[in-house]
Each structure stands twice: as C-alpha cells, then as structure tokens.
Amino acid sequence: MFFQIIEILGTFAFSISGVLVALEKRMDAFGVLIIAFVTSVGGGTLRDVLIGQTPVTWMENMIYVYVIIVATIFSIIFRKRLNYLRTSLFLFDTIGIGLYTVVGIEKGLFMGLHPIICIALGTITACFGGVIRDILCNEIPVIFRKEVYATACILGGFTYFLLRKLPIDNNIVFIISGLVVIIVRLIAVKFKISLPSLYKNVV
Amino acid sequence: MFFQIIEILGTFAFSISGVLVALEKRMDAFGVLIIAFVTSVGGGTLRDVLIGQTPVTWMENMIYVYVIIVATIFSIIFRKRLNYLRTSLFLFDTIGIGLYTVVGIEKGLFMGLHPIICIALGTITACFGGVIRDILCNEIPVIFRKEVYATACILGGFTYFLLRKLPIDNNIVFIISGLVVIIVRLIAVKFKISLPSLYKNVV
Amino acid sequence: MFFQIIEILGTFAFSISGVLVALEKRMDAFGVLIIAFVTSVGGGTLRDVLIGQTPVTWMENMIYVYVIIVATIFSIIFRKRLNYLRTSLFLFDTIGIGLYTVVGIEKGLFMGLHPIICIALGTITACFGGVIRDILCNEIPVIFRKEVYATACILGGFTYFLLRKLPIDNNIVFIISGLVVIIVRLIAVKFKISLPSLYKNVV
Numbered sequence: 001m002f003f004q005i006i007e008i009l010g011t012f013a014f015s016i017s018g019v020l021v022a023l024e025k026r027m028d029a030f031g032v033l034i035i036a037f038v039t040s041v042g043g044g045t046l047r048d049v050l051i052g053q054t055p056v057t058w059m060e061n062m063i064y065v066y067v068i069i070v071a072t073i074f075s076i077i078f079r080k081r082l083n084y085l086r087t088s089l090f091l092f093d094t095i096g097i098g099l100y101t102v103v104g105i106e107k108g109l110f111m112g113l114h115p116i117i118c119i120a121l122g123t124i125t126a127c128f129g130g131v132i133r134d135i136l137c138n139e140i141p142v143i144f145r146k147e148v149y150a151t152a153c154i155l156g157g158f159t160y161f162l163l164r165k166l167p168i169d170n171n172i173v174f175i176i177s178g179l180v181v182i183i184v185r186l187i188a189v190k191f192k193i194s195l196p197s198l199y200k201n202v203v
Numbered sequence: 204m205f206f207q208i209i210e211i212l213g214t215f216a217f218s219i220s221g222v223l224v225a226l227e228k229r230m231d232a233f234g235v236l237i238i239a240f241v242t243s244v245g246g247g248t249l250r251d252v253l254i255g256q257t258p259v260t261w262m263e264n265m266i267y268v269y270v271i272i273v274a275t276i277f278s279i280i281f282r283k284r285l286n287y288l289r290t291s292l293f294l295f296d297t298i299g300i301g302l303y304t305v306v307g308i309e310k311g312l313f314m315g316l317h318p319i320i321c322i323a324l325g326t327i328t329a330c331f332g333g334v335i336r337d338i339l340c341n342e343i344p345v346i347f348r349k350e351v352y353a354t355a356c357i358l359g360g361f362t363y364f365l366l367r368k369l370p371i372d373n374n375i376v377f378i379i380s381g382l383v384v385i386i387v388r389l390i391a392v393k394f395k396i397s398l399p400s401l402y403k404n405v406v
Numbered sequence: 407m408f409f410q411i412i413e414i415l416g417t418f419a420f421s422i423s424g425v426l427v428a429l430e431k432r433m434d435a436f437g438v439l440i441i442a443f444v445t446s447v448g449g450g451t452l453r454d455v456l457i458g459q460t461p462v463t464w465m466e467n468m469i470y471v472y473v474i475i476v477a478t479i480f481s482i483i484f485r486k487r488l489n490y491l492r493t494s495l496f497l498f499d500t501i502g503i504g505l506y507t508v509v510g511i512e513k514g515l516f517m518g519l520h521p522i523i524c525i526a527l528g529t530i531t532a533c534f535g536g537v538i539r540d541i542l543c544n545e546i547p548v549i550f551r552k553e554v555y556a557t558a559c560i561l562g563g564f565t566y567f568l569l570r571k572l573p574i575d576n577n578i579v580f581i582i583s584g585l586v587v588i589i590v591r592l593i594a595v596k597f598k599i600s601l602p603s604l605y606k607n608v609v
Contacts, residue, residue, distance in 0.1 A: 022347070030354060031347025045253070050451070052460025054255025059320045117465045131542075136334075138343045140544045144428070144437025151436060225550070233557060234550025248456070257458025262523045339537075341546045 003099065008067050010096020013089050014040040015071035016082065018133050023079060025137050035133055036072045040064065042129035047104055047121050051111050094185050097126040098178035101153045105160055105177075119157030126153045126181070148188035156181030206302065211270050213299020216292050217243040218274035219285065221336050226282060228340050238336055239275045243267065245332035250307055250324050254314050297388050300329040301381035304356040308363055308380075322360030329356045329384070351391035359384030409505065414473050416502020419495050420446040421477035422488065424539050429485060431543050441539055442478045446470065448535035453510055453527050457517050500591050504584035506532040507559040511566055511583075525563030532559045532587070554594035562587030 018039030022032040041058045048056040058064040075082060082089070104125030108118030127143050127150050134141040143149045160177035187193070221242030225235040244261045251259040261267040278285060285292070307328030311321030330346055330353050337344040346352045363380035390396070424445030428438040447464045454462040464470040481488060488495070510531030514524030533549055533556050540547040549555045566583035593599070 025343060025347075027343075027347045028349065031344075034347060049252055049455055050460065050462050050465065052255070052458070054253065055314060055316060055320075056253050059253065059316055062317055062319065065319055065323075111461060113461060113465055114468055116468065116471055117461075120471075135338060135541060136344065136347070138341065138544065140431060140433075141437075141542065144431075144433045144440060144542070146434065228546060228550075230546075230550045231552065234547070237550060252455055255458070257456065258517060258519060258523075259456050262456065262519055265520055265522065268522055268526075338541060339547060339550070341544065 004063075006095055006099050007103075008063070009092045010099055011040045011064055011067045012071045013092030013096055014129060015068045016075045016085075016089055017093060017130075019072055019075040019079070020082065021133060021137055023076075029076070032076065033069070033072050035136060036075075037068050038136060039129045039133040040068050040071075042132035043100065043125045043127060044104070044129075046128050046132070047107065047125045050124070051107065051113075051121070053107070053111075090189075094182050097149065097153060097185065098156065098181040100126040101156050101181050102160065102174050102178045105157055106174075115161045119154060119161070122157050122160075123150055123153040126150075148185060148193060152181045152184035152188065155184050207266075209298055209302050210306075211266070212295045213302055214243045214267055214270045215274045216295030216299055217332060218271045219278045219288075219292055220296060220333075222275055222278040222282070223285065224336060224340055226279075232279070235279065236272070236275050238339060239278075240271050241339060242332045242336040243271050243274075245335040246303065246328045246330060247307070247332075249331050249335070250310060250328045253327070254310065254316075254324070256310070256314075293392075297385050300352065300356060300388065301359065301384040303329040304359050304384050305363065305377050305381045308360055309377075318364045322357060322364070325360050325363075326353055326356040329353075351388060351396060355384045355387035355391065358387050410469075412501055412505050413509075414469070415498045416505055417446045417470055417473045418477045419498030419502055420535060421474045422481045422491075422495055423499060423536075425478055425481040425485070426488065427539060427543055429482075435482070438482065439475070439478050441542060442481075443474050444542060445535045445539040446474050446477075448538035449506065449531045449533060450510070450535075452534050452538070453513060453531045456530070457513065457519075457527070459513070459517075496595075500588050503532040503555065503559060503591065504562065504587040507562050507587050508566065508580050508584045511563055512580075521567045525560060525567070528563050528566075529556055529559040532556075554591060554599060558587045558590035558594065561590050 015036040018036035019032055021039075022035035025031075027035065041056075041064055045056045045058065048054060101122040104122035105118045107125075108121040113121070130143055130149070131141040156177045159180040160173060163173045163176060218239040221239035222235055224242075225238035228234075230238065244259075244267055248259045248261065251257060304325040307325035308321045310328075311324040316324070333346055333352070334344040359380045362383045363376060366376040366379060421442040424442035425438055427445075428441035431437075433441065447462075447470055451462045451464065454460060507528040510528035511524045513531075514527040519527070536549055536555070537547040562583045565586045566579060569579040569582060
C-alpha cells in the first residue's frame, strides 16, 4: 500500500516531466500523451522486454495507464502554473527513481540474474524512460551528458547487494537502498555535482 | 483472402512511404530497404515484442518480406514518377492503417488484455512503424506533431469495443471499425483537421 | 575457445568504437559506458528480443559485461593515443562483424526460421549495435548512408546457405562465411567502394 502510493507519485511526476518536454517540442495532444507514457513506463517496459516478462507490466496493471492519463490532462490544463510545483515534482521524481531502481533490481533477482545485471536492470527501470523520451524528441539523452541520475541508481544498487549479505529484513534493505538513490541525487543536485564530460581532455 | 489482399496493399504503401523518406535523407540502397521494412512492419513488431509473441510475425510469414522487397525495388525504379501515384498510395496507406488497427486490437484480445490496452496495441500496430522510421531518419515523429493518424486509430478502437457489445457478427465489427479509422483519416486530411499544438498557449 | 577469443576481440573493438563516438558527443562517463555497451551488444540484444530468446545473451553470460567495462576504461585512459591503434581496431571490428553475422544466422536456424530471415538476423546482430549507437547519439545511422558493412554481412549470409547444401563440415561453413564477410569489408574499405546514394537521381 505504502509502496503503491510512492509508485503512483513517481509515475505522476515522470508523466509531467514528459509532458513538459513534449510541449516544448510543440507536439499535439497525442504526442504529449505518448511522451508522458514513455517517460513513465518506458524504463520498466525495456526491462520487461529484455528479461522476457511479457506482456509488459503496464499491460497487465491498469493503474499506470490511469495515472498517466490523469497526469497528462492535469499538466496540460495547469501547464502555465507547473513552475509553482517544481520542487514537489522534483521530489516525487527523485522518490520515483529510488523506488523504480529497487523494483528493477528485485525483478532481476527473481529471474536469477547476476548482481551486476540486476543493478543494470534497476538503472534501466529508473533511467531509460527518460532516454526513450529524449530519443523521441530528437535529443541526445540528457542523462548521458550531465545528470547524476544513473550514478545514484548504481550506488543504490551496490548498497542493496551489500546490505543483502547482512542479516537484515528484506523490506529494510529495500527501503535503505531506495533512500541511498534519493539522497545521492538530492546531494548531487543541491551541490551541482555532475560527472565530468571527458571531451575537453581529448582535444 | 480479402484481408490478405488488403494487408499486401497496406504493406506495399507503407514500404513506399518509407522509401520516399529514406531517399530524401540520401540513404543508400541498404538504408532505403531497412527504412521501408521498418515503416511497414515496425509497428507490428513492437506490438509482438511488448506482448511476447515471438519470433515476431514477419519472421514466421515470408509474405511481408517479399512484398517489402518488391515495393522497394519498384519505388526505387519509379522514384521520379511516384508523384502520379500519390492518391493511390495515400488510399492504400489509409486502408492499411484501418486494417492494422483492428488486427492489433484482436491480438490484444487474444492475449486477454484490457480494452484500453487493446486499443493502444491497435494504434501501435498502425502508427509506430512511422515513428520508428522517423527516429531512424533523425526526425521528431510526424504523428506526434500534426497528423490525425493516431486519433483515427483510437476512434476506430472505441468503435470496435462498442460494437462488440451488440449482437453483431465478428467480421462485421472488424470491417466497420476498420472503416471508421479510414473515414476519420480521410475526413481529417480532406478538411485539413489536426490536433492543435499546445505550445503557443504555454508561452 | 578460438571463437571465444575472437568474440572478445570483436566486443572489445565495438566498445572502443562506441567510446570514440560518445566522447565526440561530449558525454560523461556514464554516457560513454552506455554507448560502448550498446555498440557491442545492441545488435545481439535486438536479435534476441525479436526471436524471444530472453533474458538476452549478455544477461546470462557475464563475459560481455566485463570486456565492455575493461574496454571502456582502457579507451578513456588512452583516448589520446587510440589513433595509433586505428588499424588493429579496424581489423578486430571487421573480424567481429564476421563472427557476429554467422552467430546470428545460426541462432535463426536453431529457431527454425527461413534462410532469408536468418540472414537478416545475422545482419542485425552485426550491424544494429552501431545503428542504436547512432540513434542514441542523435545521428542518422552511418550504415544507412555510406558503409558497405551490411552488404558484407548479407553476402556472407548467402555464402553460408550455399555452402550448407554441400557436403561440408559445419565448422568449415561457419569459418568460410565469416571470412567472406571480412574479406568483402576489407576490399570495400581498401577500394573505397560504397553503395550509391540514390538521392541525386531523384531530383
């Protein structure tokens, strides 16, 4: 129940981030909806396809579809005022990637995959919705250039597998790892930390 | 037999639309063939991957491959004269999306999925070949910006599920829903109707 | 064992080619790693998803992940001197596509697919890592425009099915077909042969 609420908030925030990018690209209502959709569930969809868990999650559980449609309509109506919500949206989004990361890891574990692959799956779940959004909008994915997004997911993933070796309850492992993702991202954004572009050093 | 002919005409028209875009992007013969291929069967392929129906359709039924190769060779040879065929191609293309939409819906039903998901699958089947084509050609997908393509598919999908509740023969439901897609698209193109871009209202 | 070594060399060369493109696009370390990854295993991943062999290969065999990580670190450290390795990298890359092509064909045969589909799968395995790399880097895929890459794979594929009808040992068929891919590519690059762009003739 608690996790369900977090998931809904995360999906909501992801959808709105998609809507904002789509509006900037002058898309029509259909384009906006698709970009919202892809931003929210694209990462989980890619994960499901790669591990062969089909039909993919959002086809079997309608909650995603409903949340995305509501979020899209909401953010189209209030599009001029979404700036006021910037902080809340950023928080939901960050909580969302924390949750998505751990959900992705556990799907990998369930399939009996290697810890490194599980961490990759967690990162894909949390980050690749944004990657697909950027590709559809004809941009180089932002997380490949300047966001600490993925690094936060990877650190959270390592935390997960470290804690799992200790005699700790699974739910606690889940929550702490998710919190690591969230805290790393908050710190990175707060202090404007980003991975260096390696280009300058080439020339 | 009747549907098979429609499907071949649709695949033919989709392929040619792919060839035309690829030629404009100055691709070589291999690039042109791939874009023709992706435009024709990309939507159905994405659908099959998402629902887990693999190997995907065109791998098990060679008719698509043959039609696409013939259409590509044909349209490369007659590329200077394809303008004369513009109306026929537009008609085949429109009939094709009508058919593809209903085929996609029925695949979803066969998997026991929710009607909204089935409509999404129909729309994906009909529209996402063009989306993948545009991504490979480094463009923002045209249907996200100004085409009523997808709206026609969605309306056809709703028609399908409305009619299905009535005591009507399945083939009739199939044909009427497909016709709705076709007619909506024809009307939209005739009267230059498109979904408004939401951008202007933002600034 | 012999093939394993070739596969590692090919994966290594593909990764470095990804790193080079990503550095030019000013990506950060995470982006560079992802592009290296996608360039190496993207083709095989797409093949596995299309035929339904999931979880995809690199999730079940960690050797790819390790080789890609080592290649990425190696090429980031030595990025200013990779020019000296240009010839070796080109050779590894070419040997890699030879091997990948035949591996893809045999996966298709194993699934009982039509020879043309098998050749398509071989070509996808060898070429589509580069296609996904280019899409993520917001470029029109280079092999659609001027490389003889794919043509070499297709010719190797036809060789495979021609030889298979003769009373020849399977390993020999494998090696000769791979060599055809390699030799066609070497000749094409040596003599600057490429498929003509069809554009000029349109206008």
